[in-house]
Amino acid sequence: MMEGMDEKTRPAPDWTPRPGEPPNVWHGRGGHGRLRRLGARWGHGPFRRAREGKLAGGIAAAVAERTGIDATLVRIVFVVATLLSSGIVLALYVLGWLLLSRPDEHDTIAARALADRRGIMLALGWGSVLAALLLILSILGTGWLGLPAWPLIISAMGLVLIWRNAPADEQELMRRTAQPLMNRMAGPARSRLVARLCIGAALLAGGMVSLLLGHPGRILLRQLGGVTLVIAAIVVVLGPWWLHIARDLVVERQARARAEERADMASQLHDSVLQTLALIQRRADDPQKVVQLARAQERELRALLFEGRGPGSLGGEGMTLAEGVRLIQQEVEAQHGTSVEAVTVGDCDLSDDLTALLAAAREATVNAVKWSGAPVVSLFAEVEPGEVSIFVRDRGRGFDPDAVPDDRKGVAESIRGRMTRRGGTATIRSVRGEGTEVSLKMPRAA
Amino acid sequence: MAGKPRVFIVDDHGLFRSGVRSELGDQVEVVGEADDVAPAIALIAEQQPDVVLLDVHLPGGGGQMVITAVKPEYPQVRFLALSASDAPEDVIAVVRAGARGYVTKTISSPELVDAIERVAAGDAVFSPRLAGFVLDAFAAAAPEPGAVQPSFDPELDQLTNREREVLRLIARGYTYKEVARELYISVKTVETHVSSVLRKLQLSTRHQLTRWAAERRLT
Numbered sequence: 001m002m003e004g005m006d007e008k009t010r011p012a013p014d015w016t017p018r019p020g021e022p023p024n025v026w027h028g029r030g031g032h033g034r035l036r037r038l039g040a041r042w043g044h045g046p047f048r049r050a051r052e053g054k055l056a057g058g059i060a061a062a063v064a065e066r067t068g069i070d071a072t073l074v075r076i077v078f079v080v081a082t083l084l085s086s087g088i089v090l091a092l093y094v095l096g097w098l099l100l101s102r103p104d105e106h107d108t109i110a111a112r113a114l115a116d117r118r119g120i121m122l123a124l125g126w127g128s129v130l131a132a133l134l135l136i137l138s139i140l141g142t143g144w145l146g147l148p149a150w151p152l153i154i155s156a157m158g159l160v161l162i163w164r165n166a167p168a169d170e171q172e173l174m175r176r177t178a179q180p181l182m183n184r185m186a187g188p189a190r191s192r193l194v195a196r197l198c199i200g201a202a203l204l205a206g207g208m209v210s211l212l213l214g215h216p217g218r219i220l221l222r223q224l225g226g227v228t229l230v231i232a233a234i235v236v237v238l239g240p241w242w243l244h245i246a247r248d249l250v251v252e253r254q255a256r257a258r259a260e261e262r263a264d265m266a267s268q269l270h271d272s273v274l275q276t277l278a279l280i281q282r283r284a285d286d287p288q289k290v291v292q293l294a295r296a297q298e299r300e301l302r303a304l305l306f307e308g309r310g311p312g313s314l315g316g317e318g319m320t321l322a323e324g325v326r327l328i329q330q331e332v333e334a335q336h337g338t339s340v341e342a343v344t345v346g347d348c349d350l351s352d353d354l355t356a357l358l359a360a361a362r363e364a365t366v367n368a369v370k371w372s373g374a375p376v377v378s379l380f381a382e383v384e385p386g387e388v389s390i391f392v393r394d395r396g397r398g399f400d401p402d403a404v405p406d407d408r409k410g411v412a413e414s415i416r417g418r419m420t421r422r423g424g425t426a427t428i429r430s431v432r433g434e435g436t437e438v439s440l441k442m443p444r445a446a
Numbered sequence: 447m448a449g450k451p452r453v454f455i456v457d458d459h460g461l462f463r464s465g466v467r468s469e470l471g472d473q474v475e476v477v478g479e480a481d482d483v484a485p486a487i488a489l490i491a492e493q494q495p496d497v498v499l500l501d502v503h504l505p506g507g508g509g510q511m512v513i514t515a516v517k518p519e520y521p522q523v524r525f526l527a528l529s530a531s532d533a534p535e536d537v538i539a540v541v542r543a544g545a546r547g548y549v550t551k552t553i554s555s556p557e558l559v560d561a562i563e564r565v566a567a568g569d570a571v572f573s574p575r576l577a578g579f580v581l582d583a584f585a586a587a588a589p590e591p592g593a594v595q596p597s598f599d600p601e602l603d604q605l606t607n608r609e610r611e612v613l614r615l616i617a618r619g620y621t622y623k624e625v626a627r628e629l630y631i632s633v634k635t636v637e638t639h640v641s642s643v644l645r646k647l648q649l650s651t652r653h654q655l656t657r658w659a660a661e662r663r664l665t
Binding site for chain 2: 339344346376393437
């Protein structure tokens with residue numbers, strides 16, 4: 001029924017792994033596909049276990065994220081609800097852990113567990129042992145096979161399946177949680193551990209006795225005392241490990257944040273530096289091209305390291321004059337392979353007039369690079385209160401202003417035109433054999 | 447000055463040191479090199495070179511630490527700052543500590559040799575970029591009208607119009623010779639102006655200059 005409803009509301013289940021998600025093993029589209037979708041449909045949107053900020057299964061963290069309530073508060077509510085509901089909430093938690101997928105996963109633990117025959121056998125075996133144990137206790141007259149027993153058995157079986165089928169990082173977490181229990185008789189802290197275990201056992205025994213011999217009249221009081229003692233026992237025995245685990249969790253989270261940062265940096269370096277190095281290797285026989293590539297890369301890398309700008313993120317809205325000058329420098333160097341020595345004094349936001357000034361400066365720079373034959377072109381911009389001036393200078397072959405070929409005259413006129421239309425001036429000085437300097441001045445609107 | 451200048455190279459990149467060594471060839475005498483502040487101080491004291499090519503960024507601290515340690519004992523050792531970084535405040539800091547000039551690592555070999563000879567002769571070497579930085583620093587530090595001057599020597603806190611003109615032309619890419627021709631003055635006068643700017647930059651106590659550097663660090 002669930003499946004049919006699903007097929008109607010969802011046109012086609014998404015079986016293809018999305019990019020960026022880890023490739024995972026698919027287990028066909030049998031019954032566990034239904035489980036997965038059942039899990040995914042809990043709540044309004046797909047409700048998924050949290051990957052960040054989790055202690056165990058990440059359900060409390062996910063609830064906290066969904067509702068905006070503090071995760072610690074949610075956890076406290078979980079614990080209290082578990083105590084009050086005789087463990088039913090705990091069982092629900094384990095079921096949730098099994099049936100909800102994590103955002104970085106394609107399927108749920110339950111889906112994978114269905115393919116894990118040995119895990120199912122183990123869970124069933126473990127569940128039956130527990131059931132038997134509780135049955136014996138109930139025969140002894142404690143009535144434990146009642147309400148608290150089934151959630152406990154379900155939780156235990158669920159945990160076995162989770163243990164075997166959870167994502168690698170959760171398995172690691174559980175292994176570390178359980179490790180001290182498994183090799184408790186080894187290691188240097190052995191005597192302290194034994195002492196802790198003895199105290200814990202004594203408290204536990206006291207609590208159990210208090211619970212087991214509950215007198216009808218004072219049953220509530222005795223049960224409360226018993227529960228307190230049991231909790232005290234657990235804290236004494238497991239407290240230090242929990243602290244240790246909590247510390248490890250923090251360290252692990254920091255390590256992951258660092259790893260993500262590194263991956264980010266690596267991808268940026270790959271896009272820029274590695275690509276350029278590959279290009280340089282291919283162009284090794286062309287020194288001019290190699291120098292050009294290295295220079296463009298150097299600027300890009302410097303922008304990334306010192307100014308926090310990613311490659312190609314220059315320009316756009318809110319650009320200042322100095323940034324515009326730098327952009328001209330980078331573009332011209334990258335496109336023409338001649339180095340541009342750019343110096344700016346002062347800075348201001350770009351107006352339409354100043355954008356026109358930059359366009360004229362760019363044209364003058366490209367012109368100098370193309371025609372002068374000089375290895376370096378100087379680009380100097382100064383922002384003063386009343387005006388902004390840009391000088392483009394080369395020490396190249398220069399030209400005689402009276403004998404300019406028509407095509408160059410056109411360029412000069414277009415530079416001049418851009419400036420005069422906006423109320424600025426353009427002066428071009430050139431001496432044959434000594435170089436050319438274009439002076440551009442644009443008044444600043446108040 | 448007699449003979450080739452004796453040059454000492456301080457840079458934490460071995461590749462760069464050997465690169466500069468081979469670039470300079472036999473036009474100067476490279477007497478030693480160091481990769482960090484402490485060994486640099488010890489070896490410079492031992493070798494007493496004419497010019498130290500000093501990287502602005504060193505692992506053990508800024509290049510200015512080398513200058514402040516060497517300068518009082520060996521005032522005849524001159525420093526030329528070299529850097530790949532464009533951060534103005536670092537450059538200004540090294541120059542204020544006592545470097546006679548600043549060039550970028552992308553400088554061509556003949557220009558570098560020329561700069562070394564100039565520094566060895568006691569002149570200041572202003573690359574277009576340093577000229578831009580200085581203009582920027584002093585423009586930002588221009589006194590507000592009516593403001594109380596914190597400095598005891600107001601002359602140090604401002605550039606003269608002539609100095610400003612010279613710096614502007616250097617920033618525009620003019621050589622000292624071209625500056626001289628443009629302003630109808632001698633090359634010697636240009637050198638005097640540049641040295642005077644260097645002195646002001648090193649001695650000015652204006653708090654605005656410091657504030658300018660601090661602001662640039664923030665951006």
